[in-house]
Amino acid sequence: MDQNHVKNLTSRTKGLQTKKQKKASFHRQYDETYLKYGFISTCDSEAPRPLCLICSSQLSNEAIKPSKLLRHMRTRHPEFRDKPLEFFDRRKRDCEGEKRLLKTTLSTNSNALRASYLVSHRIAKTNKPFTIGEELILPACTDICREVLGNQQLKR
Ligand SMILES: [Zn+2]
Structure with a gap:
């Protein structure tokens, strides 16, 4: 490949990129209605994407317009087509509740992981065998958590 050819190719690619960017800079926005x-x-x-409350599939950003959304509902979920707004509103709240629950569970797990790491680190420093963690420290922690936080929290 000679130098000129490479140059041409690069400028052509650049031209394509700018075109692409121009097109991509326009995004439809979601409307609450x-x-x-x-x-x-x-x-x-x-670039928000519409998320179907029935099948959880995400459509493209370009599909954020009533005609496309309606078509999805009509073709994929005809049985839900005539549901009132309240129905979807309830589903939306259910969906958000699930997300929140997942978030709490995840953060509880990572806290537990951090705690177990800190404890292992302490055991390592004392030169005691690691089994002491399972034999003594874990039951002791369980006792402490139960007494301090109550049984409800322990289940988590
Ligand atoms: Zn759907």
Whole structure:
């Protein structure tokens, strides 16, 4: 490949990229009223995507318009087509509740992981065998947690 050819190729690619960027810079925005079509928006503020409340599938950003949303509902979920806004509103709240629950569970797990790491580190420093963690420390922690936090928290 000679130098000129490479140059040409690079500028051509650049031209293509600019075109692509121009096209991509336009994003449709979600409107709250689209909930009545059974869709919520992904949290992406720049290019939100419609998320179907029935099948949880994400459509493309270009599909954020009543005609596309309606078509999805009509073709994929005809049985939900005539549901009132309240129905989708309830589903939306259920969906958000699930997300919150997942978040809490995840953070509890990572806290537990951190705690177990800290304890292992302490055991290592004392030169005691690691089995002491399972034999003594874990039951002791369970006792402490139960007494301090109550049984409800322990189950978590
Ligand atoms: Zn769907």
